[in-house]
Amino acid sequence: MSRRRTFLVDNGSLRPAATLRLRELAAALSERCATPVEPVSLLHSNKVDAAELGGEPARTFGPAATRAAREGATEITVLPLFFGPSRALTAYLPERIEQLRQTYPQITVRVAKTLVDLTGPLDLRLATALRDAVLRTATGGEPPAVILVDHGSPVPEVTAVRNTLAGQLAALLDGQAERVAAASMERRDGDVYRFNEPLLEDLLDQAGFSEGEVVVAMQFLSPGRHAGPDGDVAEICRAAQARHPGLATRMTPLLGEFGAVLDILQDRLRQTLSDGDDLVRISGQGRG
Numbered sequence: 001m002s003r004r005r006t007f008l009v010d011n012g013s014l015r016p017a018a019t020l021r022l023r024e025l026a027a028a029l030s031e032r033c034a035t036p037v038e039p040v041s042l043l044h045s046n047k048v049d050a051a052e053l054g055g056e057p058a059r060t061f062g063p064a065a066t067r068a069a070r071e072g073a074t075e076i077t078v079l080p081l082f083f084g085p086s087r088a089l090t091a092y093l094p095e096r097i098e099q100l101r102q103t104y105p106q107i108t109v110r111v112a113k114t115l116v117d118l119t120g121p122l123d124l125r126l127a128t129a130l131r132d133a134v135l136r137t138a139t140g141g142e143p144p145a146v147i148l149v150d151h152g153s154p155v156p157e158v159t160a161v162r163n164t165l166a167g168q169l170a171a172l173l174d175g176q177a178e179r180v181a182a183a184s185m186e187r188r189d190g191d192v193y194r195f196n197e198p199l200l201e202d203l204l205d206q207a208g209f210s211e212g213e214v215v216v217a218m219q220f221l222s223p224g225r226h227a228g229p230d231g232d233v234a235e236i237c238r239a240a241q242a243r244h245p246g247l248a249t250r251m252t253p254l255l256g257e258f259g260a261v262l263d264i265l266q267d268r269l270r271q272t273l274s275d276g277d278d279l280v281r282i283s284g285q286g287r288g
Helices: 014-033 059-069 087-105 125-137 156-172 190-194 232-243 259-274
Strands: 004-010 040-043 074-082 106-110 145-150 180-184 211-220 249-252 278-283
Touching: 014 040, 014 259, 040 059, 040 125, 040 180, 059 087, 074 259, 087 106, 087 125, 087 278, 106 259, 125 156, 125 211, 125 259, 145 156, 156 180, 156 190, 211 232, 232 249
Parallel strands: 004 040, 004 074, 074 106, 145 180, 145 211, 211 249
Antiparallel strands: 106 278
């Protein structure tokens, strides 16, 4: 009989708040699913001082998966805390899994679908959470302009997730927002990455977004260097307000605070265990 371990995996951060949020989500998911779900990052978080994490060091995927295999696990299920198919999931993670299998060839690793699956049925849960966040954040006066902002990605499929969510959000906010647009916090240099545009700082200089109330809908899951109260997005907003005295930006809560994320993760776990609907599967027979 196979022995399974389940990891909730984020990209990782040097900010303690991101690991603490990951742990909160894993604990809540464990309770919901009546099975242990372990919080693990791909990178970075193991560099955070354990004293800032309640005395418990953060774990990264490689050492955590190796320990699980050494303890007799034959199957690891990865639940990605990612919006779309980042290269961290489709390239970096499979490389780490193949390294693991050099020592433990019996191990099978299944990577569930991401929070947004553009190949699956219509799912408005995240867009509904974004709508609720916008309405909670707006002051209640005239309908505000709304910008859905993500980090920005070198992968077009990830930006397609942002654009899809922005379209859904616009439909759900019909009559409650003056206009809705999508933007990225940053992008790599070069024309090949122009699909990330517009950048948030540029959009906040454009007519319709450079004055009045603008709600910045945060397509981020956890606080950190980018999405914290003193993070990069907040700094971009403050700089835009300095350029445009008539502009008032307001950032929404992060999506990791909404129950929709747990609902989706619970579905992803059920899907990958019941019918093998995986993003990536690597086993003794290779990738599925």
